[in-house]
Amino acid sequence: xxxxxxxxxxxxxxxxxxxxxxxxxxxxxxxxxxxxxxxxxxxxxxxxxxxxxxxxxxxxxxxxxxxxxxxxxxxxxxxxxxxxxxxxxxxxxxxxxxxxxxxxxxxxxx
Amino acid sequence: xxxxxxxxxxxxxxxxxxxxxxxxxxxxxxxxxxxxxxxxxxxxxxxxxxxxxxxxxxxxxxxxxxxxxxxxxxxxxxxxxxxxxxxxxxxxxxxxxxxxxxxxxxxxxxxxxxx
Numbered sequence: 688x689x690x691x692x693x694x695x696x697x698x699x700x701x702x703x704x705x706x707x708x709x710x711x712x713x714x715x716x717x718x719x720x721x722x723x724x725x726x727x728x729x730x731x732x733x734x735x736x737x738x739x740x741x742x743x744x745x746x747x748x749x750x751x752x753x754x755x756x757x758x759x760x761x762x763x764x765x766x767x768x769x770x771x772x773x774x775x776x777x778x779x780x781x782x783x784x785x786x787x788x789x790x791x792x793x794x795x796x797x
Numbered sequence: 798x799x800x801x802x803x804x805x806x807x808x809x810x811x812x813x814x815x816x817x818x819x820x821x822x823x824x825x826x827x828x829x830x831x832x833x834x835x836x837x838x839x840x841x842x843x844x845x846x847x848x849x850x851x852x853x854x855x856x857x858x859x860x861x862x863x864x865x866x867x868x869x870x871x872x873x874x875x876x877x878x879x880x881x882x883x884x885x886x887x888x889x890x891x892x893x894x895x896x897x898x899x900x901x902x903x904x905x906x907x908x909x910x911x912x
Contacts (some may be wrong), residue, residue, distance in 0.1 A: 691840075720899070727806060729887060729904035730841075745899075777840055779900075784829050784848045784891070786900055788840035 690714065693778050693789035699797050700765070700772065708763045708792045710778035718782070719761040723747060724775040724791075733776075736761055765794065772796055799824045799890045803903035811911050816860075816875040818906045820888035823869065830871040831889040831900070832862055841887065847871060858882070883910045 694709045712719065718737045722730040732745030736755040750769025755761055765772045773796050778789040804819040822828055829848050833841040845856025852864040858881075862873045871888060888903040 693840075722902075727904060730900075730902040732899065732901075735899060775838075779841075781900070784846060785843065786831075786841075788833075788842075790840045791838065793838065 691778055691780055691787050691789035693776075693792050695792060696790065698792055698794045700794060701797060703767045705764055705766050706794065708765070708776055708778075708794070710761045710763065710789060712759050712761075712780045712787070714780055714782065714787060715758070716780035716782045716787075717758070718780060719755070720779045720781060720786075721745075721751075721753065721761070721763045722777045722779065724777060730777065733763065799828065799892055799901050801888050801890050801901055801903035803886075803888050803906050805906055806904065807907045807909065809909040809911060810878045812880055813877050816873070816878045816882065816908065818873040818886050818888075818908065820862075820871045820873065820903060821869050822871060822888075822890045824890055824892065826892055829891045830862075830864060831891070832856065832860070832871075832873050833887045833889060835885045835887065835905075844873070844886075878908075878910045880910050880912065883908055 692711045700706045720735040721733040724730050731747050733751050734753040736742035752764045776792045779786045800823045802821045831846045832844040835841050845854045847854050847864045855861045860875045885905045885907050887905050889900045891900050
Protein backbone atom coordinates (compact mmCIF):
# COMPACT_ATOMS: atom_id res chain seq x y z
CA UNK A 688 0.00 0.00 0.00
CA UNK A 689 1.21 3.51 -0.76
CA UNK A 690 1.57 5.94 2.07
CA UNK A 691 3.65 7.73 4.66
CA UNK A 692 5.39 5.77 7.40
CA UNK A 693 6.60 7.47 10.54
CA UNK A 694 8.67 5.76 13.20
CA UNK A 695 8.81 5.32 16.06
CA UNK A 696 5.26 5.93 17.23
CA UNK A 697 6.46 6.91 20.71
CA UNK A 698 9.86 8.37 21.56
CA UNK A 699 11.37 9.45 24.84
CA UNK A 700 14.27 11.87 25.03
CA UNK A 701 16.48 12.85 27.89
CA UNK A 702 17.45 16.45 28.42
CA UNK A 703 20.36 17.42 26.18
CA UNK A 704 19.94 14.58 23.71
CA UNK A 705 19.38 14.79 19.99
CA UNK A 706 16.77 12.44 18.55
CA UNK A 707 15.81 11.66 14.98
CA UNK A 708 12.28 10.98 13.77
CA UNK A 709 11.91 8.93 10.63
CA UNK A 710 9.55 9.65 7.73
CA UNK A 711 9.39 7.49 4.62
CA UNK A 712 7.00 7.68 1.68
CA UNK A 713 6.40 5.41 -1.30
CA UNK A 714 4.03 7.76 -3.11
CA UNK A 715 6.77 9.18 -5.36
CA UNK A 716 5.90 12.70 -4.19
CA UNK A 717 8.43 15.49 -4.55
CA UNK A 718 7.29 17.60 -1.59
CA UNK A 719 7.52 16.53 2.05
CA UNK A 720 6.70 18.45 5.21
CA UNK A 721 7.15 18.26 8.97
CA UNK A 722 4.55 19.70 11.32
CA UNK A 723 4.48 20.01 15.08
CA UNK A 724 1.17 19.68 16.91
CA UNK A 725 0.51 20.97 20.42
CA UNK A 726 -2.90 21.00 22.15
CA UNK A 727 -4.91 24.03 21.08
CA UNK A 728 -2.20 25.18 18.65
CA UNK A 729 -3.14 23.37 15.49
CA UNK A 730 -0.31 22.24 13.23
CA UNK A 731 2.73 24.43 12.81
CA UNK A 732 5.21 23.98 9.98
CA UNK A 733 8.78 23.12 10.99
CA UNK A 734 10.55 22.36 7.67
CA UNK A 735 9.60 21.41 4.17
CA UNK A 736 11.36 20.08 1.11
CA UNK A 737 10.14 20.35 -2.46
CA UNK A 738 13.01 18.45 -4.06
CA UNK A 739 15.87 16.18 -3.12
CA UNK A 740 18.86 17.96 -1.52
CA UNK A 741 16.85 21.10 -0.87
CA UNK A 742 14.71 22.17 2.08
CA UNK A 743 13.26 25.33 3.58
CA UNK A 744 12.57 26.53 7.09
CA UNK A 745 8.97 26.75 8.17
CA UNK A 746 7.48 28.89 10.90
CA UNK A 747 9.15 27.18 13.88
CA UNK A 748 12.47 25.74 12.60
CA UNK A 749 14.65 26.74 15.57
CA UNK A 750 16.05 23.70 17.36
CA UNK A 751 15.29 21.33 14.48
CA UNK A 752 17.24 20.05 11.48
CA UNK A 753 16.35 17.95 8.44
CA UNK A 754 17.95 16.26 5.47
CA UNK A 755 16.60 15.14 2.10
CA UNK A 756 19.14 12.82 0.54
CA UNK A 757 16.53 10.57 -1.07
CA UNK A 758 13.14 11.35 -2.52
CA UNK A 759 11.38 8.87 -0.26
CA UNK A 760 12.98 9.93 3.03
CA UNK A 761 12.79 13.13 5.09
CA UNK A 762 14.10 12.60 8.64
CA UNK A 763 13.71 15.26 11.34
CA UNK A 764 16.28 15.72 14.10
CA UNK A 765 15.17 17.40 17.30
CA UNK A 766 18.32 18.91 18.76
CA UNK A 767 19.16 19.84 22.33
CA UNK A 768 18.63 23.46 21.29
CA UNK A 769 14.88 22.86 21.10
CA UNK A 770 13.79 23.96 24.57
CA UNK A 771 10.32 22.45 24.58
CA UNK A 772 10.32 19.41 22.30
CA UNK A 773 7.46 17.47 23.89
CA UNK A 774 4.81 17.35 21.16
CA UNK A 775 3.17 15.24 18.47
CA UNK A 776 5.08 15.36 15.17
CA UNK A 777 3.44 14.75 11.82
CA UNK A 778 5.09 14.17 8.48
CA UNK A 779 3.25 14.75 5.23
CA UNK A 780 3.81 14.59 1.52
CA UNK A 781 1.89 16.90 -0.79
CA UNK A 782 1.13 16.35 -4.45
CA UNK A 783 -1.03 18.75 -6.43
CA UNK A 784 -3.82 19.71 -4.03
CA UNK A 785 -3.73 16.83 -1.59
CA UNK A 786 -1.64 16.13 1.48
CA UNK A 787 -1.02 12.65 2.84
CA UNK A 788 -0.09 12.33 6.49
CA UNK A 789 1.77 9.74 8.49
CA UNK A 790 0.43 8.42 11.79
CA UNK A 791 2.68 10.67 13.82
CA UNK A 792 5.41 10.36 16.45
CA UNK A 793 4.77 11.42 20.02
CA UNK A 794 7.96 12.76 21.55
CA UNK A 795 8.27 13.16 25.30
CA UNK A 796 11.17 14.64 27.23
CA UNK A 797 11.92 12.72 30.41
CA UNK B 798 0.04 35.56 3.36
CA UNK B 799 -2.65 33.06 4.21
CA UNK B 800 -4.36 32.26 7.49
CA UNK B 801 -7.26 30.28 8.89
CA UNK B 802 -9.49 30.97 11.86
CA UNK B 803 -11.66 28.25 13.34
CA UNK B 804 -14.38 29.65 15.56
CA UNK B 805 -14.88 27.51 18.64
CA UNK B 806 -12.17 25.25 19.98
CA UNK B 807 -14.80 22.84 21.29
CA UNK B 808 -18.24 22.03 19.90
CA UNK B 809 -20.64 19.65 21.60
CA UNK B 810 -23.74 18.19 19.90
CA UNK B 811 -26.23 15.44 20.58
CA UNK B 812 -26.32 12.33 18.46
CA UNK B 813 -28.58 13.00 15.47
CA UNK B 814 -28.20 16.77 15.67
CA UNK B 815 -26.72 19.08 13.06
CA UNK B 816 -22.97 19.51 13.10
CA UNK B 817 -21.62 22.95 12.15
CA UNK B 818 -17.91 23.70 12.42
CA UNK B 819 -16.86 27.19 11.37
CA UNK B 820 -13.83 28.21 9.34
CA UNK B 821 -12.87 31.61 7.96
CA UNK B 822 -9.81 32.16 5.82
CA UNK B 823 -7.61 34.98 4.65
CA UNK B 824 -5.76 34.71 1.37
CA UNK B 825 -4.32 37.19 -1.11
CA UNK B 826 -5.10 34.91 -4.05
CA UNK B 827 -7.87 32.39 -4.72
CA UNK B 828 -7.35 29.66 -2.16
CA UNK B 829 -7.59 25.94 -1.99
CA UNK B 830 -9.44 24.94 1.20
CA UNK B 831 -9.48 21.68 3.10
CA UNK B 832 -11.07 19.99 6.07
CA UNK B 833 -9.20 17.24 7.88
CA UNK B 834 -10.25 14.96 10.74
CA UNK B 835 -7.94 13.57 13.39
CA UNK B 836 -8.67 10.77 15.85
CA UNK B 837 -6.55 10.53 19.02
CA UNK B 838 -2.88 9.75 18.42
CA UNK B 839 -3.37 9.40 14.69
CA UNK B 840 -2.52 11.35 11.59
CA UNK B 841 -4.89 13.58 9.64
CA UNK B 842 -7.43 12.24 7.18
CA UNK B 843 -8.81 14.38 4.39
CA UNK B 844 -12.59 14.92 4.64
CA UNK B 845 -13.05 17.20 1.66
CA UNK B 846 -11.41 19.93 -0.39
CA UNK B 847 -12.33 22.98 -2.46
CA UNK B 848 -10.16 23.67 -5.49
CA UNK B 849 -12.17 26.30 -7.37
CA UNK B 850 -14.72 23.96 -8.91
CA UNK B 851 -18.19 23.61 -7.33
CA UNK B 852 -18.66 25.80 -4.27
CA UNK B 853 -20.60 23.09 -2.41
CA UNK B 854 -18.22 20.26 -1.74
CA UNK B 855 -19.25 16.84 -0.54
CA UNK B 856 -16.83 14.70 1.39
CA UNK B 857 -16.60 11.42 3.18
CA UNK B 858 -18.79 10.27 6.08
CA UNK B 859 -21.68 12.55 5.08
CA UNK B 860 -19.83 15.83 5.59
CA UNK B 861 -20.03 18.78 3.24
CA UNK B 862 -18.77 22.35 3.11
CA UNK B 863 -19.68 25.45 1.16
CA UNK B 864 -17.15 27.95 -0.12
CA UNK B 865 -18.50 31.49 0.29
CA UNK B 866 -16.11 34.02 -1.19
CA UNK B 867 -18.09 37.05 0.00
CA UNK B 868 -17.88 35.81 3.58
CA UNK B 869 -14.40 34.25 3.25
CA UNK B 870 -15.84 31.17 4.87
CA UNK B 871 -15.70 27.42 4.41
CA UNK B 872 -17.91 25.97 7.15
CA UNK B 873 -18.21 22.20 7.60
CA UNK B 874 -21.63 20.64 8.15
CA UNK B 875 -23.25 17.27 8.64
CA UNK B 876 -27.04 16.92 8.97
CA UNK B 877 -27.01 14.23 11.64
CA UNK B 878 -24.14 13.58 14.04
CA UNK B 879 -22.99 10.07 14.82
CA UNK B 880 -20.98 8.96 17.83
CA UNK B 881 -18.13 8.01 15.50
CA UNK B 882 -17.83 11.68 14.40
CA UNK B 883 -16.25 12.59 17.73
CA UNK B 884 -12.77 13.78 16.79
CA UNK B 885 -10.75 16.92 16.18
CA UNK B 886 -11.32 18.78 12.93
CA UNK B 887 -8.89 21.08 11.18
CA UNK B 888 -9.50 23.60 8.45
CA UNK B 889 -6.54 24.39 6.19
CA UNK B 890 -5.74 26.76 3.34
CA UNK B 891 -3.23 26.56 0.53
CA UNK B 892 -2.54 29.08 -2.19
CA UNK B 893 -3.75 28.03 -5.61
CA UNK B 894 -1.30 27.80 -8.47
CA UNK B 895 2.46 27.55 -8.36
CA UNK B 896 4.43 24.64 -6.99
CA UNK B 897 4.41 25.47 -3.30
CA UNK B 898 1.42 23.77 -1.75
CA UNK B 899 2.27 24.72 1.82
CA UNK B 900 -0.75 24.13 4.01
CA UNK B 901 -1.65 26.55 6.77
CA UNK B 902 -3.90 25.07 9.46
CA UNK B 903 -6.39 26.46 11.90
CA UNK B 904 -6.07 25.60 15.57
CA UNK B 905 -8.67 22.89 15.39
CA UNK B 906 -12.15 22.23 16.76
CA UNK B 907 -12.80 19.31 19.05
CA UNK B 908 -16.20 17.78 18.34
CA UNK B 909 -17.94 15.92 21.14
CA UNK B 910 -21.06 13.87 20.37
CA UNK B 911 -23.36 13.11 23.29
CA UNK B 912 -25.67 10.08 23.31
